[in-house]
Amino acid sequence: MSSAEIAVLPETEGFRIRWADLAPFIALALIVLAGALINSNFMAANNLLNVITRSAFIAIIGVGATFVIATGGLDLSIGSMLAFVVGIMIMAMNAMAPSLGVWAIPAGAAVALVVGSLCGLLNGLIITVGRIEPFIVTLGTMGIFRAFITWMTDGGSLSIDNSLRAAYRPVYFGDVLGVPYPVVITIVVALIGAFVLYKTKYGRRVTAVGSNADVARFSGVHVGRVRTLAFVIQGFCVAVAAICYVPRLGAATPTTGQLWELQVITAVVIGGTLLRGGKAHIWGTVAGALILEVIANVMVLSDMVSEYLVAAVQGAIIIIAMLAHRFTSAR
């Protein structure tokens, strides 16, 4: 009897699962198709390139959020954290510009990465050491980071030094062989994220913790450390997004990054990652970010709805997309 069962053993791993994984990409394809039908300009190479490039921010931050959410956490502070990191980075670059010249840019970027990671560490430690709901902690730090950037800008704005602008611009506007830098950076971040999540022990532990924290603890996984590190990764990703963000807008204001947390979480969930943790789809998140950006773009291109109702249509499309996803991926 047992021999018969073991003979079936070498089965291909989860063909069925892969099909469900495709859902966000199918949704993306459908929305792109709809966009093309609604507005002929949508498919213009230029437009598509713009949309893809700007979805980089949400996608990059989303990679980090995928880690946090996979461990069963949630980070509402990312939008404010972005603003704070952007502010610190600009201040650092401006301060270093006189002595370092153009080298102030990489130096400032390094500062941003450190600050971003530290912000994430702060969130992670309060949550794991203090054992408080991530929702509450990051809601608190959201207020804290937002207040800091307001204070740093004196309620106004904080611009990058003119001497650095030209040198820094290509980080958003430049391209490698026609592929814009932010897209390249997104792909690199997502590749690294996917590698860490799917191909390293840490990634394995991330999903284990999100799946059942008790089991992980009984198996000797340092649950707190895994969770904290996920928040650090989130902070690091926010800093990477900040580095791409500054050359585009050149300034930090108290409204920078406002409500991005909701967009990021939406992208992650549309991408197939479960909010309760235990499952993570890095590439789904990237697709989710693209979906959101495409919807916004189509809304701008089409003149069909009153400007007051744009938000309603966007909200409805997201819900409909999730519903369609649910009912097509028959269970």
Place this chain on the structure above:
Amino acid sequence: MSSAEIAVLPETEGFRIRWADLAPFIALALIVLAGALINSNFMAANNLLNVITRSAFIAIIGVGATFVIATGGLDLSIGSMLAFVVGIMIMAMNAMAPSLGVWAIPAGAAVALVVGSLCGLLNGLIITVGRIEPFIVTLGTMGIFRAFITWMTDGGSLSIDNSLRAAYRPVYFGDVLGVPYPVVITIVVALIGAFVLYKTKYGRRVTAVGSNADVARFSGVHVGRVRTLAFVIQGFCVAVAAICYVPRLGAATPTTGQLWELQVITAVVIGGTLLRGGKAHIWGTVAGALILEVIANVMVLSDMVSEYLVAAVQGAIIIIAMLAHRFTSAR
């Protein structure tokens, strides 16, 4: 020997649990004490009355949110829903004022209760029938309700008819034996909420669903129905809050109720309800709403922090309060 045994089998009905239930009230007392020390004006009867009256909105909506969160759900749309219900109510009252006179007020209030409940029903049905994460659904409906109120007000404001103002004003500014109406209404709503939650079959099932939905299903509980009804209750509470809200400023604007969802959820969690569901503390929520309002009040009364940093200090106090709670209620 039996001493160890008795630990699992408490003789009295959960003495330990009651102690933990007191945490939000102790926190409230401490914050009030701190307020009194920081600023002598704080304890002025007038100031306290103002603060308590204002906290009615968050408390009333929070009662509904306690139901939703106890079932393991989450509603991000409440702030926008409030604005939407306020808008509809004002339009209804204004339309009925010429024919019904002052009776337009109760008629409009009835309309509000129906509309609020329907909004909740919409959320609930999409979530349970469509089996989509509440976070995403209510994020979508948040955009939808907000867009509707913006559209209804043409981006400006929608004021209640002058003929109704005087008659309606007392609902916010009046009092019964010195207790302001909103406070009375809050107490009534919380009493009813507590009765339904703790003393009815439905309430029992709310916690069961939040604690373990599968178990509830096996026990013959209609999980979807229980969840949906929780959202309807949430919508109803939003409408009650709307009824108290309108007499205060007499208008709906696109900013009405903005970010209230975060305040409400914070109040619920500070009050001791778990975000994962299964546990609900109606009176804790009321205390949580008071805590938030008192902190904001103390921040204005004290002169210690820059206006830019107020949000930071508020965020920090909430985190510290939760930390203190965690480390005092030793486990």
Place this chain on the structure above:
Amino acid sequence: MTAPMPTDAAAGDGAGAPVLRAEGLSKAYGPITVLRDVTMDIRAGEVHAIIGENGAGKSTLMKLLSGHVQPTDGSMSMAGRAVSFADAVQAEAEGIVLVHQEILLAPDLTVAQNLFLGRELTRGLAVDDREMNRRTAKVLARVGSPVRPWVRLGDLPLAQRQLVQIARALLDDRKVIILDEPTAMLANDEVDSLLQIVRNLRDQGVATLYISHRLEEVEALADRVTVLRDGQMIGTWPAAELDQRRMAELMVGRELSGLYPAKRDPQDAEPALVVEDLSVDNGAYQGSFTVRPGEVLGIGGMIGAGRTELIEGLMGLRPAQAGRIAVNGTRIDKQDVTRLMAAGLVYLTEDRKGKGLLLNERLGPNLTLQALDFINPGSRLRRNLETRAVRGAVEEYDIRVRGLSVQAGQLSGGNQQKLLLAKVMQADPKVVIIDEPTRGIDIGNKSQIYRFIDTLVRGGKAVVVISSELPELVGLSDRVLVMRGGRFVAELTGERITEQNIVYAAASSGRDTAKRTRA
């Protein structure tokens, strides 16, 4: 086959008429058929035992009969009337209730609230908590549980939760009560009172379906016995025609040798594990013990004696203070699962669903989670190492699985236990502590697991076994420590290791009487 011929006919043996009849029931999950063409009847006033190996399909059959799962083929009838159940609620309405093998109760509700969930008593609009608590206390007393009705379920030890679950089934009048391994988590005392309850039910004309791997219970209790093997019905026999050995042979389809391996000669060696003055918050006090290589140390005691707490404290899984802990001579100053594993000590939990396995993950991630650093050096995950480990474990521990993509939660209980054993053994430990090693394991697998333990010990390892099954403790242990009220109260060696001595040590000093009066 050495067994007597199965008798299918009602054969006027005094039992009542069939209350429930299954006709050609089958169940398939996707392409895999787990139950094939089962035809049987259940009569009023009988105890009908279902036995079979792990994964034979017993739980599946019970879920079909109680509406938790719908059959892919076949039909059911009650007293000649065709019935079908869309869910468990409909089955309960017909008087059929299943007590699950796993605990299915809401942790945040109280005991009484759980019992009455979905059918709360009311007075006017309000629920009648007093009456529900009163009735709950009554039914808990019937199953011999000292638990108070208003205690939060999540605060109870597993065994007490199991009793609560059984109590839930007894709350209303039932026609058919199905008990799926009700005694797996219970110790002798509770088992005795449970058996008495089942006998009472039989006298009241209730039909009881009883699944157990403890064949002595089946022998003592059952009127008829149905044997399942590999999803197929082997037959139904009057219990009087079978003894334990025959049942075992029918289950596995071959002859079985002795259940317990021969004991080993004691060795003189330095202790592999030394524990001194270990106290665990609210659970155990100043426990000290040692285990030598080549020795099986049994730890006995009643449910709630604090055995699990002591070991979880030792492993750093609960707040605990220790005088001295040494593994293989290495002194451990901070208890932590990973450090202890590195020093050579591992622990296998009794709560395999809640703390042992990731039920939604496949075998590989489960198997390698704990010993990942050991199996897979470096920080990169190497799938080939994982696959190799899985294949090795499936072979070595005889895990019956239909493909590598199966999730741990889809394995039968016994195979989950084997997977868990394989998981903690991945790091090649020197000392293994196993809490309830054969909970929910069939007799064939049991002897397999005993043989694993024997092999380990003969290979120079030290094994600590915590068990509520006295024969197991007696059969396996070279030395037995008995706990009571969080303290060690007796040490038994050699000839003195007998069931009577263990029970005496575990239950003496008036505990029994105290408990009975409270119940």
Place this chain on the structure above:
Amino acid sequence: QDAEFTIAVSIPAATHGWTGGVVYHAEQAEQQIEAAYPNIDVIVSTASSATAQVSALEDLSATNELDALVILPFTSEELTGPVEQVASTGTFITVVDRGLSDESIQDLYVAGDNIAVGANTAEWLVEQLGGEGEIVVLRGIPTVIDDERIQGFTEVIEQSNIEILDIQYANWNQDEAFTLMQDYLGKYPNIDAVWANDDDMLLGVLEAVDMAGRTDVKYALGGNGMKQVIEMVMEGDERTPISTPYPPSMIASAMYMTAAQFAGQAPMRGSFLLDAPLITPENADQFYFPDSPF
């Protein structure tokens, strides 16, 4: 459509009273221009943040041959680069309200003067209070508009003996203004005047003052020329005798002027500075638009 000219209009989304007015006037102007000049196509696009506005600019210019762009920038610094990008393709640029960091980019500038809104109000107040007194201030959302108004106001006040007791954010939100004013009233036994830098907030302030029954508050001022407030000014309200216009309709003016470029009428270039004169009972009817939602 056989439109020969395309005018894109990029404005902030209607998140509070004033921007709501902007959207309203822009949509009105769009209809009127398209009706009046069949050969002009107007595309109005709102954005809820500087980032979204930059995105909208990219979208509009990537998919249309833009002949003109009318933009009310979220912030100067952040939008300068992106607008320059659009201008470099030969698009006619009209900037409204807030100047870009580089003035050479714009062809037409319809400027509001937020500093003047603050300064004019402050000057009036200094005069009425005789250069002495204690006042409180409510500010809006931390953005440039708010910052400039506060800057203009405080600079003037600092020259006098008037003491600003407190400044806090109320996010251009009536509720928050009501709450904040209640707290101010509780905190300071004497307040001579209050300035909410926007009329939306002023309505909340007035409600709080009335409810507390405080008579020490001699003046409660706002800004922006909201309909209800202008009505009060017209009725000669003692506490709110003035307002300052900051008409959201400036977007419409800018759109008409831009459309005129392509309608073959007189070419319009240069800067048009909208002053922020005080609205008094005498001139209030000039600023009263009963049909506007704002």
